[in-house]
Structure formats: structure tokens, C-alpha cells
Amino acid sequence: MNIVMIASECAPVAKVGGLGDVIYGLSRELALRGNTVEVILPKYDCMQHNHIQDLTISFQDLWVPWNNGAIRCTVWSGEVLGLRCHFIESHSQEHFFNRGGFYGYPDEAMRFAFFSKASLEFLLKTEKRPDIIHCHDWQAALVPVLLYEVYQQAMPHQRVCYTIHNFRHQGIVGADILTATGLNRPEYYVQPEKLRDDFNPHALNLMKGAIVYSNFITTVSPQHAWEVRNTEQSYGLGNTLHAHQNKFSGVLNGLDYEVWNPNIDPLIPAHYSVDNLQPKYENKRILREQLLLRKDFKPIIAYVGRLDAQKGVHLIRHGLFYALWNNAQFVLLGSSPERGINDYFWHLKHYLNDNPDCHLEIGFNEELAHLIYAGADMLIVPSIYEPCGLTQMIGLRYGTVPIVRPVGGLADTVFDRDNSDKPFHERNGYIFQQDNYAGLESAMSRAIGLWHDYPDDFHKLIDNGMRADHSWNISGQHYLNIYEYIKYK
Numbered sequence: 001m002n003i004v005m006i007a008s009e010c011a012p013v014a015k016v017g018g019l020g021d022v023i024y025g026l027s028r029e030l031a032l033r034g035n036t037v038e039v040i041l042p043k044y045d046c047m048q049h050n051h052i053q054d055l056t057i058s059f060q061d062l063w064v065p066w067n068n069g070a071i072r073c074t075v076w077s078g079e080v081l082g083l084r085c086h087f088i089e090s091h092s093q094e095h096f097f098n099r100g101g102f103y104g105y106p107d108e109a110m111r112f113a114f115f116s117k118a119s120l121e122f123l124l125k126t127e128k129r130p131d132i133i134h135c136h137d138w139q140a141a142l143v144p145v146l147l148y149e150v151y152q153q154a155m156p157h158q159r160v161c162y163t164i165h166n167f168r169h170q171g172i173v174g175a176d177i178l179t180a181t182g183l184n185r186p187e188y189y190v191q192p193e194k195l196r197d198d199f200n201p202h203a204l205n206l207m208k209g210a211i212v213y214s215n216f217i218t219t220v221s222p223q224h225a226w227e228v229r230n231t232e233q234s235y236g237l238g239n240t241l242h243a244h245q246n247k248f249s250g251v252l253n254g255l256d257y258e259v260w261n262p263n264i265d266p267l268i269p270a271h272y273s274v275d276n277l278q279p280k281y282e283n284k285r286i287l288r289e290q291l292l293l294r295k296d297f298k299p300i301i302a303y304v305g306r307l308d309a310q311k312g313v314h315l316i317r318h319g320l321f322y323a324l325w326n327n328a329q330f331v332l333l334g335s336s337p338e339r340g341i342n343d344y345f346w347h348l349k350h351y352l353n354d355n356p357d358c359h360l361e362i363g364f365n366e367e368l369a370h371l372i373y374a375g376a377d378m379l380i381v382p383s384i385y386e387p388c389g390l391t392q393m394i395g396l397r398y399g400t401v402p403i404v405r406p407v408g409g410l411a412d413t414v415f416d417r418d419n420s421d422k423p424f425h426e427r428n429g430y431i432f433q434q435d436n437y438a439g440l441e442s443a444m445s446r447a448i449g450l451w452h453d454y455p456d457d458f459h460k461l462i463d464n465g466m467r468a469d470h471s472w473n474i475s476g477q478h479y480l481n482i483y484e485y486i487k488y489k
């Protein structure tokens, strides 16, 4: 099958969070199964260009219709760890993708509406006619709308699968986006059964548009697919999902086992596996050395991830202090686009600067992330909202026992050692239901207690986690089934 992914991230060239990992991991899995997979991305000036091989111009003057005129683009193509990627560079006055960062600009909707339009123009002009166009998140949400309403004649056979990685960001925009992209009948699109936002009659909701227009919609875990239909976690899209539930399902994200494999990971000093765990403790030693933690008989508990309200920032902070009060060490790696949260963690870092049992690293650091997964004993993921979550799966893969709140994919992947309907060999971590300090403490105290008092039982948990399969193997097949289904429907 011929598949084109359209997304705003792809690891390792352009990665902010899990979306980047998923685009690369899923694409690679599909390619390994004999499909032709290409990825279309914006050409950000801040990309990690060193990860692209043979980057050359593949389309010199791509004129993209825009606002009654057209904007010239250059399309660059190259290989990212063996995956064919196309990067759209726009020569607009607004310098859409030359901002020094990936996200966080006031004209965000226009930037990615342009990207969606340019991606389709690229397919049109290069005569690429994939069987499946797989779009991701609000940034690529206009693709199915434009495909059906503008490009239908030229591309009548292309089918769209649309994956929602995060319902919290939907692309709520003004109607000016319609004129810019050539969707010229506002009265037609600003209808409740089309793009009109359910809570603001004057606004368009791009994610809603994608749900309406795509041939199939997925979100990133079965539990989250249930949550968004039955709780407020769809952030207002519940009715739309119900109306389209026959083409909606949850497919659990996988991990790319080439990238996340402690036995071959080039970013960690000592390689290990489930049958040879000892070198993990060499990573722990080096992690302590690198972060100036004291050598002591204590577990290291870690947090790696964005510092965002959805991740339970207050619980992360509390987990840090609880670890310090209870015979454990704590390492944090994270950053936030929100100034207030970032400042808060900088403040905390200064406050704890002389504490030999903890280290806070504020920023994005792929290499340190790998060392933390390899060197820590436990990982906390106290999310309030989590569509899937990759860090707990990475933790499991690296023998770092996850302590999580069971929302979204966390509920599908982590099973409590003491309270679960799973058999013992599938129990792999600790969970707590309540999003409060008492809940977190109950799980952390059990985990720290087991580590100190019953090391053999703790090893059994590590073993269970490392033996489970969280690769793309199963989910890759799920996506292929969906593609087949919509291709011949």
C-alpha cells in the first residue's frame, strides 16, 4: 500500500513530544511490512538537520494558492533514519516555519492551515496518489476537508485516516481561514454538522472538520476512545464523535523498538536486557555521577516529560518531595512552553540546588532522557489527562517501574502489582486513582517499600514489564486493517 503521513512532528528531526515518536515509529513499522511510506512535514528552521540524509530540493517552485494569490514554496526531500520525508519550506512574508521554535505563535492556525494546503498541492503537482493519507492532530486537520472539497476531482480515490493524539488542542479559528485556503463558501462550512464549533457559533473547529470529513478516525488508546465519548475528556467533541462513532476507534500507540531498546541504545553507556539486568545499575551509577547525586542505598524515581497541567504538575512536585522524605532520590527532566510553570520549576531547582538526593533539569534533552530511563528505578506519570503516554511504555521497556494514574493509555499498559484483575505475570507497576496527594503517596509508598524490603519481588515487576510487547507489531497491523477497510469501502 502507498501511504503518506502528514504531521507537524517526526522524531528525531522535529520532535516536541510523543507525536514525533509515533509518526516515526508507525511509519517505520508500516514500511517494514512492505508498504511505501512517505512523511510530509514543515521545514522548520529549528529542526535537527543532522538527522536528515541526502537532503535535496525535490520541487523548486511549488506555488500554493493562498488568500486570492499564491505563496512560493520549495520542497526538500531526504531520508530520516531510512524514512522518506518531504519538508515544505514556505517563502511567505510571514516566515511560517522560520520562527526558531515549533509551536507557540499567535498565527498558529494560519501556519498549519498553510502547511495542510501546501501538502495537498505537493501531492497534486508531483502526481503522488497514495492509497491512504494519514493525518495527525489539529495541525493537519484541514487536509481531509480540503481533499474532499477542493481536490476531489484530481484525487478521487485517496482515503483519509485521521488520528487524534490530543483533544485539548483542536484548532478553534475564525472564518478567515476559509478564504485563505480557498474554501470559499463560509455559509456552507459554518454549519453545525460541518466545521462550526459546538460552543462558539462564530468559530470554526478544525478537529471537528477532520472528524466529519475523514474516512476513519482513531485516537491513541482504547481507554481514551472510551473516555472521549463518555466523559468531558473530548473537550467538547463528544457529540461529534457520537455522530461519527461507526468510523472511530482507539489504537494503542507502540514504541519503536529500534530506538527504545536498552540492549542497543547508543545513547546509554551500559547495555542490558531482561536476561542480563546487571548493567542497568552501571547506568544508575553514571546517572548519579552526571547529575551529582550522592551514592546511597536508595531507589531513583524519575519524571520525564512536558511540564503541562495535563501531566499533573502539582503531583509531580509533590512526588519529588515525597521521594526525598521517604528514602528515595528524584530526577526530573522536563520543560514547559508556559512561562509560569517553567519559572516555577526553575525556582524549585534553585531551592533544591544543594540537595544531594535530587536533580531538576529544565529543558529538552534526548540523550539525558535515555540515560534517565536506563538509570532510574521507577518513573512517575501522575497525569490528569493522557491520551496514550509513551513514557510509561519506555519505562517498562527499560526496567523502570511505572507509577501512574490510570487514564487513557496508562490504564491500557500499566497494571497494579497489588490490585489488578490481571494475572501476576502481567502486573508491572503501581497505579492510583485519585488525582490528589494521598493517592500518589499510596502508590509511591508501596513502590518504595517493595524496593527496600523485597528486592526479589521488585525484580519480578521489572521482569514482567520488560517481557511485555509494546512495539508497533500489533498496532501496526491494526492500522493496516483500518487502511484496507477504508480503501475498499
Ligand code: ADP
Binding pocket: 016, 017, 018, 019, 021, 304, 305, 306, 333, 334, 335, 363, 364, 365, 366, 369, 388, 389, 390, 391, 392
Ligand atoms: P506527550 O506526547 O504528551 O508529550 P508522551 O508520553 O506521549 O507525552 O511522549 C513524550 C515523549 O517525549 C517521550 O519520548 C519522552 O521521552 C519525550 N520527552 C518529553 N519531554 C522531554 C524532555 N524534556 N527531554 C527529552 N525528551 C522528552
